[in-house]
Amino acid sequence: MPEEYLVELKFRLVDGSDIGPFLYPPSSTVAMLKERILTEWPKDKKGGPKSANDIKLINAGKILENSKTVGQCRTPFGELPKGVIIMHAVVQMSLTKAKTEKKIDEAPKNVCGCTILDRNMHTDWGPAAVAVVMFILLSPGLLFQLPARTRVIEFGNMYTSGISILVHAVLYFCIYTILVVAIGIHIRT
DSSP states (O other): OOGGGOEEEEEEOTTSOEEEEEEEOTTOBHHHHHHHHHHHSOTTSTTOOSSGGGEEEEETTEEOOTTOBHHHHSOSSSSOTTSOEEEEEEEOOOHHHHHHHHHHSOOOSSOOOOOOOOTTOOOBOHHHHHHHHHHHHTSTTTSEESSOSSSSOEESOOOOOHHHHHHHHHHHHHHHHIIIIIIOOOOBO
16 A cells, blocks of 8 residues: 555643554554554553453544544544654553452552543632622621721711721621521523
8 A cells, every 4th residue: 555545643642742654544443553562562551451352442532443444533633744743552451350459459549640621610609799898898898887986887988997897807707608608609601
């Protein structure tokens, strides 16, 4: 087969090292790629796959099925025709194997730094909104001052003192805790 029809693939491992690049015809299946990864896997790396079924190949955010071909796995855009395609190779043993091996050998922790964010994850603006409103309402001397200079409470006098700042801070903390923690005000966007 002419070289121009071959696809160049590189397999990125969890630790950032690579296997490859290798040239494959577009008719090669994912199962064939997994077998090649299994034979080329560095022997000095801990937690390597025992069989080709332990390897999961990820390309363009999708786990590839064993029956798919390399030609079917290529994304329609975003890759250069002569460029190297990088697929992520992740070891994920079957559940029964993982349970028995976990008892024998403790699995490594924090091996993968990938994070997939949930599309439904929203920002909670409730605590910030409560804090801003309460800061305005409880500023000593703006609307009221507790304790005041001559009385227990004065409204709109625009003066303050150290003891009134302390009293308003305690009030702020108590009301904020009740609204945000106990009642649980949430504003999600």
